[in-house]
Amino acid sequence: MKPLKYLGLLPLALISFPASAWDVSDLMKTLAANPGGKATFIEKRQLAVLDKPLVMTGDLVYAPPAYLEKRVLTPKPEILILDGDRLRYEAAGKKATININTQPELVGFIDSIRGTLTGNLRKLEDNYALTLNGAPKRWTLILLPNDQQIAKYVLKITISGHDDKVTTIEYLQADGDKSVMTIQPTH
Amino acid sequence: MMAKRLPVLIWLCAIALAVIAVIRANYVADMSAFLPANPTNNQSILIEQLTHGSLSRTILIGIEGAPSETLAKASKELSSAMQASQRFSMVQNGDPESTRKDQAFIFNNRYLLSPTTIEHFTEQGLHKAISDSIDLLGSPLGLMIKKIFPKDPTGEVLSIINNLGFTNQIENAHGVWVANNAQRALVLALTNATGTDTDQQEAAVHFIRAEFERIQKSIDANLTLKMTGSPVFSVNARETIHSQVLVFSTLGLTAISFLFLWVFRSFKTFALGALPILTGILCGITAVSLCFDTVHAITIGFGSTLIGEAVDYSIYYFAQAQKQNSEWKERFWPTIRLGTFTSIVGFLALLTTDFPGLAQLSVFTIAGLSAAVLVTRYVLPALHNPKLNDYTLKAIGKAVIRLLPALSKLRYLGYVFALLMIIPFLSGTVKWSNQVSDLSPVSKADKALDIELRSDLGAGGARHIIVMKATSEDAALEVSEQVASLIAPLQEQNLIAGFDAPSKLLPSLATQTLRKRAVPELPLLDKRLENAIKDLPVKRKTLEPFVTDSESIHDAPFINQESFSGTSLNEVIKSLLYRVGDKWVAIGIIKDTPETPVNPQSIKALLEQAPQLDAQYIDLLNESNQMYEQYVSGTLNSCLFGVVGIFIVLSAVRRSIPDAIRIMAPLVISSVVVAGILGLSGVNLTLLHAVGFLLIFAIGSNYALLVQNHQGEMDPITVASLIVACFATMFGFGVLAFTEVPVLKAIGQTVGPGALLSLFFALSMAANKPGIKLDPIR
Numbered sequence: 001m002k003p004l005k006y007l008g009l010l011p012l013a014l015i016s017f018p019a020s021a022w023d024v025s026d027l028m029k030t031l032a033a034n035p036g037g038k039a040t041f042i043e044k045r046q047l048a049v050l051d052k053p054l055v056m057t058g059d060l061v062y063a064p065p066a067y068l069e070k071r072v073l074t075p076k077p078e079i080l081i082l083d084g085d086r087l088r089y090e091a092a093g094k095k096a097t098i099n100i101n102t103q104p105e106l107v108g109f110i111d112s113i114r115g116t117l118t119g120n121l122r123k124l125e126d127n128y129a130l131t132l133n134g135a136p137k138r139w140t141l142i143l144l145p146n147d148q149q150i151a152k153y154v155l156k157i158t159i160s161g162h163d164d165k166v167t168t169i170e171y172l173q174a175d176g177d178k179s180v181m182t183i184q185p186t187h
Numbered sequence: 188m189m190a191k192r193l194p195v196l197i198w199l200c201a202i203a204l205a206v207i208a209v210i211r212a213n214y215v216a217d218m219s220a221f222l223p224a225n226p227t228n229n230q231s232i233l234i235e236q237l238t239h240g241s242l243s244r245t246i247l248i249g250i251e252g253a254p255s256e257t258l259a260k261a262s263k264e265l266s267s268a269m270q271a272s273q274r275f276s277m278v279q280n281g282d283p284e285s286t287r288k289d290q291a292f293i294f295n296n297r298y299l300l301s302p303t304t305i306e307h308f309t310e311q312g313l314h315k316a317i318s319d320s321i322d323l324l325g326s327p328l329g330l331m332i333k334k335i336f337p338k339d340p341t342g343e344v345l346s347i348i349n350n351l352g353f354t355n356q357i358e359n360a361h362g363v364w365v366a367n368n369a370q371r372a373l374v375l376a377l378t379n380a381t382g383t384d385t386d387q388q389e390a391a392v393h394f395i396r397a398e399f400e401r402i403q404k405s406i407d408a409n410l411t412l413k414m415t416g417s418p419v420f421s422v423n424a425r426e427t428i429h430s431q432v433l434v435f436s437t438l439g440l441t442a443i444s445f446l447f448l449w450v451f452r453s454f455k456t457f458a459l460g461a462l463p464i465l466t467g468i469l470c471g472i473t474a475v476s477l478c479f480d481t482v483h484a485i486t487i488g489f490g491s492t493l494i495g496e497a498v499d500y501s502i503y504y505f506a507q508a509q510k511q512n513s514e515w516k517e518r519f520w521p522t523i524r525l526g527t528f529t530s531i532v533g534f535l536a537l538l539t540t541d542f543p544g545l546a547q548l549s550v551f552t553i554a555g556l557s558a559a560v561l562v563t564r565y566v567l568p569a570l571h572n573p574k575l576n577d578y579t580l581k582a583i584g585k586a587v588i589r590l591l592p593a594l595s596k597l598r599y600l601g602y603v604f605a606l607l608m609i610i611p612f613l614s615g616t617v618k619w620s621n622q623v624s625d626l627s628p629v630s631k632a633d634k635a636l637d638i639e640l641r642s643d644l645g646a647g648g649a650r651h652i653i654v655m656k657a658t659s660e661d662a663a664l665e666v667s668e669q670v671a672s673l674i675a676p677l678q679e680q681n682l683i684a685g686f687d688a689p690s691k692l693l694p695s696l697a698t699q700t701l702r703k704r705a706v707p708e709l710p711l712l713d714k715r716l717e718n719a720i721k722d723l724p725v726k727r728k729t730l731e732p733f734v735t736d737s738e739s740i741h742d743a744p745f746i747n748q749e750s751f752s753g754t755s756l757n758e759v760i761k762s763l764l765y766r767v768g769d770k771w772v773a774i775g776i777i778k779d780t781p782e783t784p785v786n787p788q789s790i791k792a793l794l795e796q797a798p799q800l801d802a803q804y805i806d807l808l809n810e811s812n813q814m815y816e817q818y819v820s821g822t823l824n825s826c827l828f829g830v831v832g833i834f835i836v837l838s839a840v841r842r843s844i845p846d847a848i849r850i851m852a853p854l855v856i857s858s859v860v861v862a863g864i865l866g867l868s869g870v871n872l873t874l875l876h877a878v879g880f881l882l883i884f885a886i887g888s889n890y891a892l893l894v895q896n897h898q899g900e901m902d903p904i905t906v907a908s909l910i911v912a913c914f915a916t917m918f919g920f921g922v923l924a925f926t927e928v929p930v931l932k933a934i935g936q937t938v939g940p941g942a943l944l945s946l947f948f949a950l951s952m953a954a955n956k957p958g959i960k961l962d963p964i965r
Contacts, residue, residue, distance in 0.1 A: 175333075
């Protein structure tokens with residue numbers, strides 16, 4: 001053993017040290033501890049088939065670990081409730097319940113949200129390559145799908161926030177369409 | 188000598204002819220034995236559905252026992268083997284490839300199929316439809332409709348899907364339908380063969396089993412196959428009936444054979460004793476095959492029980508004729524002849540029922556018993572030189588006679604018991620079954636599995652239907668359209684869960700023409716579209732594919748039944764729209780869910796608003812239960828007539844009503860006791876129990892007659908012959924109580940104990956009256 005040989009590794013160790021002070025798993029732990037609650041949102045969707053973005057506003061309710069409700073108030077009332085694997089949809093007096101597992105294109109979206117909100121690192125890493133930028137006070141998590149099935153629909157998901165709060169979710173879809181949701185906690 | 192051989196010759200010729208008839212007879216094992224021969228209109232619709240409808244051809248398959256990837260692989264292999272076999276008109280397993288054709292068909296014909304085409308192609312209609320679609324783009328549906336938005340901005344595909352009620356989605360994993368958290372892969376298939384062709388359905392079911400075994404070997408030995416549906420059940424039922432009839436008639440025969448050998452101590456006697464029985468069965472089948480087109484398997488099953496009564500004749504003959512033939516002819520033959528005659532009168536009553544199964548039973552029994560008794564009377568004496576070892580017989584006879592005084596006292600206990608048994612009658616514990624399913628040989632576990640698979644596949648049975656008739660296919664579709672629009676408000680008010688009508692899949696020509704005309708030609712369409720999207724966030728250029736597609740409709744052909752070939756919708760439209768005689772029938776199915784149960788009154792009231800339409804609401808379950816009730820009450824009446832007939836014959840022949848009452852009293856008491864015990868043990872009495880009671884009278888009257896006919900002192904040999912005959916009957920019928928075939932079980936559990944009780948009451952009541960009428964019957 002020649003100790004000298006390992007001296008070259010020292011700078012590497014020094015560089016990686018600060019980064020490991022706060023990483024994805026720390027963020028996940030913080031997020032997992034989020035007790036849930038209510039928020040309002042504004043969502044803007046840019047679709048290739050439309051000239052102007054669609055703008056939707058409404059409320060969000062989150063009760064960990066498996067209940068997420070999105071209540072669109074404008075332009076048309078619509079309720080979406082994700083409870084476990086069931087997705088309930090209500091609009092214009094019509095109700096439908098689907099099991100998300102029957103809709104592979106939805107599973108990708110839903111898992112990205114579910115995984116982030118519940119801080120389920122393993123679930124996120126199953127489907128996405130994760131990159132975390134920033135600091136606990138202002139962070140951005142980038143999800144790039146590595147699952148082919150999801151990649152057919154989603155190019156990139158960018159989630160940003162502070163502490164245990166998610167403030168924006170941005171989807172870039174494979175066909176170029178994009179949606180940005182801005183979330184404002186009500187308490 | 189010639190005079191003695193003549194009967195044997197005639198008998199041999201008859202046997203030869205009967206064998207030919209039996210070999211050439213056409214045997215069936217389907218449910219038609221229990222379907223009325225002259226159905227009412229509603230019943231014929233029910234029968235059509237039961238025998239030819241898609242229900243009679245649907246097989247539901249679940250594959251379990253392995254991880255979902257393996258299940259998916261097995262599901263795909265099984266489905267493709269089934270598709271390649273030409274035995275199935277449809278095989279679906281949720282493979283996206285197989286639904287692609289359906290989707291393409293709907294998409295390509297969307298303007299002809301959509302109920303909203305007409306309202307969507309005005310200027311306001313376009314505006315409203317497109318703006319609704321834009322709103323939908325923001326919803327979860329948006330992901331799916333985004334791709335087709337430029338071609339279908341008015342959302343016709345969604346209109347069609349809503350209209351057809353295709354909203355229940357079966358879970359999908361690895362490209363196949365699954366349920367139970369992907370622990371079960373699902374396959375749905377329709378056999379080519381209809382419910383009346385059990386042979387071909389059997390071949391289809393066996394094909395699936397064989398293919399599955401192959402897949403098990405090549406993929407995973409832990410895979411298990413769950414299979415239900417009408418074809419599976421009828422194939423299983425036939426196999427059960429075959430094997431059980433074989434097993435239990437062998438058991439019964441073996442027991443009777445041992446009894447015979449023990450009592451008569453001679454193989455020759457044993458062989459001769461079988462002659463009346465075999466002749467009876469052969470002649471029974473022959474008579475049925477001559478009177479009816481087909482012989483029902485269940486008739487043969489019942490035929491083996493005939494052994495129980497026919498064997499009595501041989502026993503009486505061997506036991507009683509052993510001293511001198513002429514004495515038997517004088518003393519016993521008239522009684523036995525009368526006994527047979529009463530049985531025949533009893534069964535004649537069943538001939539009048541409308542149900543082929545019972546009518547065949549009647550013919551079989553009458554012919555079989557007549558043949559058996561004639562062989563006993565004329566053939567056995569010609570063949571047999573009675574030199575019997577009566578050691579066992581005498582021993583039995585003496586033992587029983589010694590017991591008689593005790594038996595005679597015991598009868599009071601019997602009366603008390605019989606009186607007690609009236610309580611279950613009065614309290615309603617003795618129930619007549621009102622469900623056809625009580626006759627069905629399908630096990631409870633299979634029924635439960637069937638319900639489970641059906642709910643997994645969203646393939647509920649069609650119970651509430653509207654039958655619409657017209658003189659042509661297109662006219663039937665027009666009636667279907669008018670009925671659908673009558674029913675539509677009910678669905679809007681959430682009073683029904685949905686209505687499947689053939690016109691929703693295949694609109695009438697008139698409707699297709701109207702829809703085609705509603706789509707304007709180019710300059711006009713362009714103008715309307717431009718105005719419609721003026722204030723909407725969508726460019727005319729984006730919608731170019733829509734304009735092109737809309738214009739192409741003017742060159743496109745109308746759709747008809749043939750347009751569906753290659754899609755899974757083909758089977759749907761075929762099962763909802765078909766020809767019967769010179770009429771076309773359209774079947775509308777009202778969906779029935781626990782949340783929104785169907786209210787027949789509201790449906791009937793709606794249909795009454797349009798008396799000009801030949802449309803009729805039918806509750807198939809109700810109809811089949813009503814049919815069954817009619818069946819039960821018809822059978823009960825026939826059986827009662829039979830019993831009354833026996834009473835009249837006895838009164839007439841004995842020229843004494845009290846005498847007839849004395850003969851029949853033990854039989855009535857036995858029947859009451861048997862019915863009471865069955866009721867108390869929770870058995871719902873079916874019509875086969877009713878037939879069983881008739882048999883108690885038919886067989887028991889022989890005992891009662893022979894007991895009443897004894898002269899002065901009880902003769903040990905006569906008593907012994909009765910005991911042996913009764914035990915033979917017990918063995919022959921009693922074993923059937925242990926089968927899994929409900930119809931045979933019912934007969935077994937009635938006649939087995941009934942025969943024993945009849946003899947007990949007959950003997951004990953007679954023992955009390957030593958000075959009984961002495962003159963022999965003429």
